[in-house]
Amino acid sequence: MKVKVISRSEEDYTRERSSDLRKVQRNYDPQLHQFEKAHEYTRALNAAKLDRIFAKPFLAALPHDDGVTCLARNPKLVNSIVSGSADGDIRIWDVPQQRTLRRLVGHTAAVKGISFAPDGETCVSASTDATVKLWKVPYAPFEAGEVQEDAEPVFEFQGKNAFRGIDHHWDRTIFATAGAAVDIWDHTRSEPVQSFTWGSDTITSIRFNPAEPDVFASTAVDRSIALYDMRRSTPLRKVVMQTRCNALAWNPMEPFNFTAANEDCCLYTYDMRKLTSALCVHKDFVSAVMDVDYSPTGREFVAGSYDRSIRIFAASGGHSREVYTTKRMQRVFAVRFSGDASYVFSGSDDMNVRCWKAKASEQLGVRLPREKHKQAYNDALLERYKHMPEVKRIVRHRHLPAAIFKAARTRRTVTESDKRKLQRRIEHSAPGSIVVKPERKKKIIAQVE
Amino acid sequence: MAEDEPARLGGEGKASRKRKKKRAPEADDAAETAKRLKRGPAVDLKSITDKKLKGKLRRVEGVIQASQKKAAKINEWLLPASAGTLEAEGVERTWNFKQESVVAAVDSTAAAKAFDLSLPELGPYSLTFSRNGRFMLMGGGKGHLALMDWQRSHLVCEVQVRETVRDVTFLHNETFWAAAQRKYVYIYDKRGLEVHCLRDHTDVHALDFLPHHFLLTSIGEHGVLRYQDTSTGHIIAQHKTRLGSCGVMRHNPHNAAVVLGHALGCVTMWTPNLTTPAVKMLCHKGPVTALAVDPGGNYLATAGADSHIKVWDLRKLQPLHSYFSYAPVTRMDISQRGLLAVGYGRKVQVWQDALRTKVQSPYMTHQLPAGVLHSFQFCPYEDVLGIGHSAGVSTMLVPGAGEPNFDSFVANPFQTVRQRQQQEVVALLDKLQPDTIVLDPDSVGRVRKEPAAVVQQRRAEEQAANAARLAASRRKAEDKEKMKGKNRPSRRHRKKQSNIIEDRKPTIKEKQKEEAARRKEAAEKKAENAIPEDAPRAVRRFYKQ
Numbered sequence: 003m004k005v006k007v008i009s010r011s012e013e014d015y016t017r018e019r020s021s022d023l024r025k026v027q028r029n030y031d032p033q034l035h036q037f038e039k040a041h042e043y044t045r046a047l048n049a050a051k052l053d054r055i056f057a058k059p060f061l062a063a064l065p066h067d068d069g070v071t072c073l074a075r076n077p078k079l080v081n082s083i084v085s086g087s088a089d090g091d092i093r094i095w096d097v098p099q100q101r102t103l104r105r106l107v108g109h110t111a112a113v114k115g116i117s118f119a120p121d122g123e124t125c126v127s128a129s130t131d132a133t134v135k136l137w138k139v140p141y142a143p144f145e146a147g148e149v150q151e152d153a154e155p156v157f158e159f160q161g162k163n164a165f166r167g168i169d170h171h172w173d174r175t176i177f178a179t180a181g182a183a184v185d186i187w188d189h190t191r192s193e194p195v196q197s198f199t200w201g202s203d204t205i206t207s208i209r210f211n212p213a214e215p216d217v218f219a220s221t222a223v224d225r226s227i228a229l230y231d232m233r234r235s236t237p238l239r240k241v242v243m244q245t246r247c248n249a250l251a252w253n254p255m256e257p258f259n260f261t262a263a264n265e266d267c268c269l270y271t272y273d274m275r276k277l278t279s280a281l282c283v284h285k286d287f288v289s290a291v292m293d294v295d296y297s298p299t300g301r302e303f304v305a306g307s308y309d310r311s312i313r314i315f316a317a318s319g320g321h322s323r324e325v326y327t328t329k330r331m332q333r334v335f336a337v338r339f340s341g342d343a344s345y346v347f348s349g350s351d352d353m354n355v356r357c358w359k360a361k362a363s364e365q366l367g368v369r370l371p372r373e374k375h376k377q378a379y380n381d382a383l384l385e386r387y388k389h390m391p392e393v394k395r396i397v398r399h400r401h402l403p404a405a406i407f408k409a410a411r412t413r414r415t416v417t418e419s420d421k422r423k424l425q426r427r428i429e430h431s432a433p434g435s436i437v438v439k440p441e442r443k444k445k446i447i448a449q450v451e
Numbered sequence: 452m453a454e455d456e457p458a459r460l461g462g463e464g465k466a467s468r469k470r471k472k473k474r475a476p477e478a479d480d481a482a483e484t485a486k487r488l489k490r491g492p493a494v495d496l497k498s499i500t501d502k503k504l505k506g507k508l509r510r511v512e513g514v515i516q517a518s519q520k521k522a523a524k525i526n527e528w529l530l531p532a533s534a535g536t537l538e539a540e541g542v543e544r545t546w547n548f549k550q551e552s553v554v555a556a557v558d559s560t561a562a563a564k565a566f567d568l569s570l571p572e573l574g575p576y577s578l579t580f581s582r583n584g585r586f587m588l589m590g591g592g593k594g595h596l597a598l599m600d601w602q603r604s605h606l607v608c609e610v611q612v613r614e615t616v617r618d619v620t621f622l623h624n625e626t627f628w629a630a631a632q633r634k635y636v637y638i639y640d641k642r643g644l645e646v647h648c649l650r651d652h653t654d655v656h657a658l659d660f661l662p663h664h665f666l667l668t669s670i671g672e673h674g675v676l677r678y679q680d681t682s683t684g685h686i687i688a689q690h691k692t693r694l695g696s697c698g699v700m701r702h703n704p705h706n707a708a709v710v711l712g713h714a715l716g717c718v719t720m721w722t723p724n725l726t727t728p729a730v731k732m733l734c735h736k737g738p739v740t741a742l743a744v745d746p747g748g749n750y751l752a753t754a755g756a757d758s759h760i761k762v763w764d765l766r767k768l769q770p771l772h773s774y775f776s777y778a779p780v781t782r783m784d785i786s787q788r789g790l791l792a793v794g795y796g797r798k799v800q801v802w803q804d805a806l807r808t809k810v811q812s813p814y815m816t817h818q819l820p821a822g823v824l825h826s827f828q829f830c831p832y833e834d835v836l837g838i839g840h841s842a843g844v845s846t847m848l849v850p851g852a853g854e855p856n857f858d859s860f861v862a863n864p865f866q867t868v869r870q871r872q873q874q875e876v877v878a879l880l881d882k883l884q885p886d887t888i889v890l891d892p893d894s895v896g897r898v899r900k901e902p903a904a905v906v907q908q909r910r911a912e913e914q915a916a917n918a919a920r921l922a923a924s925r926r927k928a929e930d931k932e933k934m935k936g937k938n939r940p941s942r943r944h945r946k947k948q949s950n951i952i953e954d955r956k957p958t959i960k961e962k963q964k965e966e967a968a969r970r971k972e973a974a975e976k977k978a979e980n981a982i983p984e985d986a987p988r989a990v991r992r993f994y995k996q
Binding site for chain 1: 536848863867
């Protein structure tokens with residue numbers, strides 16, 4: 003007879019000393035792992051609930067003396083942000099310590115735009131007092147004592163009319179200003195090097211393309227978005243919409259795409275090569291969208307609106323994945339993503355620059371490998387089970403202030419009623435007599451060369 | 452079912468199948484392991500038109516395929532232990548081998564696992580093992596309850612409750628266990644202290660525990676199946692079976708349905724969500740005496756007082772095979788590797804491959820040295836069958852019964868205290884809700900695609916119901932309910948009544964007209980019947996006036 007019986011020796015399955023690792027045995031036979039899917043679903047539910055429990059995005063409020071009108075991010079320093087306010091005050095902030103590093107005095111009217119030079123040590127600011135000032139930004143972090151000092155500009159550029167926006171080039175020592183016309187300036191020249199005009203309307207904002215060194219886009223008061231090439235003397239083309247765009251941001255990872263923040267509570271993403279139709283319409287705000295900025299990853303962007311809220315959208319998402327509001331935050335005029343894509347800054351009318359987490363329930367700081375793994379597992383579970391009604395209900399749930407909630411409800415009723423009426427009109431008229439324009443093309447009036 | 456042996460051994464029953472393909476045996480087994488480890492068919496990507504979705508699904512499917520391949524490789528090559536075997540040589544047959552010779556032929560660690568505890572005075576013993584196979588709980592009919600770490604011969608606790616004990620079961624781990632005593636069910640700690648007295652469970656014959664849902668189930672004299680959540684303490688469901696007293700209860704580990712065997716020969720399957728049995732099958736002529744469910748949830752073995760043992764396919768609910776036993780079977784159990792143990796009187800038989808195919812002869816047999824069989828259970832992850840009988844408790848070595856490789860995150864026989872505490876917390880966090888118990892557990896998380904016509908019809912019905920409800924509420928709002936004043940209900944009612952037109956009550960004008968017409972008629976009639984002037988006076992009384 004040949005017999006063999008299971009007999010395990012204790013040494014093979016336990017550890018000898020407490021400094022040894024514990025042995026883990028795995029057997030992937032499904033008969034040992036019953037109810038896998040049900041357990042996974044339960045864990046997904048728990049993950050969704052924990053996500054909501056730990057969602058505390060607000061970090062700090064940095065105070066100004068007047069409403070904050072513009073923000074700028076230093077491309078070389080992650081822990082610094084610069085904000086300009088309506089009384090001409092510009093402050094460089096040390097965000098981790100929540101204190102002002104420098105106050106840049108000089109402007110006598112509202113600062114409309116700030117932008118950094120590629121070296122991270124110089125910044126330019128444009129204001130309604132028709133001047134652009136060049137500042138030296140100290141690089142080294144400050145540790146000891148009273149550091150808030152006032153600094154004087156290094157150079158001053160005089161313009162003819164009030165400036166509405168500014169953007170520095172990401173590689174060269176040139177910057178572009180938006181005002182009565184688009185002007186290209188050089189650090190060393192006191193007069194604009196180049197000037198672009200198309201019609202007599204004011205240009206409100208301007209942004210350089212992050213990949214093409216000579217291409218930039220602007221938004222104007224005549225409801226248009228125009229594309230320019232610096233190597234030519236006239237603008238390239240423009241797309242005219244039904245309502246005005248307030249701001250513009252290029253996608254750093256897909257540099258042919260840009261997103262424009264519009265007065266009609268939506269944001270429109272366009273491919274600059276094909277302006278006949280928008281790529282995506284992002285809807286969730288209930289009032290005019292004032293500013294937009296992309297994350298350095300290019301996967302999402304943040305937008306701030308006149309309805310006292312900021313929302314974070316996925317780059318191709320029609321609706322926001324996150325909304326941040328506070329009772330104290332009034333109309334939001336400027337938003338920026340931080341350089342490491344972990345934080346979002348918002349400058350608003352209540353004289354504060356607020357710092358928020360980009361992922362509301364993220365644990366900051368150094369995390370243990372086990373914590374990181376658990377977080378990644380929870381994210382994967384939510385991704386897999388996000389269509390299940392219970393999980394979806396919990397993940398989607400956000401508390402909105404009563405004003406925004408009611409306004410959103412009214413908008414929804416109006417759009418649904420319009421849709422219903424249109425459907426009925428189509429049903430009861432000759433087929434093909436009523437042409438429905440897709441949402442992405444509806445708001446575009448014309449494309450002009 | 453873990454039939455993943457490298458080569459089929461001869462002499463294992465005449466129904467072993469011969470391999471038809473001439474591939475190398477290693478590639479065969481790797482393919483078989485890979486197939487067994489697959490969790491389901493791949494998604495058909497061709498039918499998806501949405502490009503974004505297609506790309507996403509393709510990536511996810513790639514990850515799933517890679518992980519399944521890796522798991523198959525690990526299970527094929529990296530598992531530390533292999534299953535037990537018993538091989539007969541020459542004219543020997545495996546069912547002829549006595550336990551003494553088997554014990555003599557194995558190593559000392561394994562030989563120590565076969566023992567006999569002689570406890571003749573304290574009644575027939577019910578026996579159960581913990582889920583990791585390390586602890587054994589025995590309950591004697593005369594009230595002797597004992598928890599022991601049986602492999603190390605270490606008695607953890609012992610208590611004499613001085614009343615009848617009918618069944619015992621472990622709860623989520625060895626720290627808590629339940630005993631069905633004369634009147635109520637009691638929960639004990641691992642120190643032997645009584646922690647709870649469950650007064651709702653009365654006259655219980657059989658107890659069971661659903662580990663993933665933390666549900667203690669009981670059935671007894673009154674035929675009421677009770678589910679109690681041992682983590683929150685609530686009674687989840689109480690179902691009246693209405694089939695009389697019942698003492699045979701098992702649970703299906705695949706879908707957590709409770710299987711009961713009744714005195715009328717039917718087997719019912721219950722979930723806490725339905726007050727009627729989910730499945731009711733007539734299995735035997737006469738009472739069902741024993742039940743066993745295969746750990747994968749594929750087979751059900753039933754035994755009745757008609758001395759038949761029937762094997763059913765649980766997924767399709769169809770009969771597969773039928774065996775005949777010499778006496779009504781007292782107890783049945785199926786091991787992790789699919790061995791069926793059948794016991795009656797003083798005999799215990801173990802059959803190999805008896806579920807998938809019909810075999811002609813048993814794998815092993817054992818005659819109890821003392822006492823009549825009461826209960827037995829295969830020890831998880833060990834090649835041991837623990838037997839409780841009227842003279843005590845004994846164990847029998849059954850090579851090839853247990854799963855040789857355990858998974859530390861499921862059940863660890865070498866668990867430390869810290870690991871046990873962690874596992875308790877994880878199990879509680881992952882506890883499944885009782886209303887998710889359904890006969891097909893794969894339906895959780897699945898999206899059911901209904902045909903468009905059905906969806907439209909349902910929507911139309913919903914809209915009609917909504918419209919009816921709105922109309923009803925509008926009508927209700929229109930009737931103003933004023934208590935007093937000009938528009939009070941009594942006044943309105945009176946006005947309504949007064950407006951009713953009755954045929955018997957014509958208006959005044961009509962009355963006048965009628966009156967005039969009547970008078971005219973009367974006058975005419977009178978004029979007609981007038982007495983002529985030349986008629987004599989004596990005749991006048993004969994004229995009608």
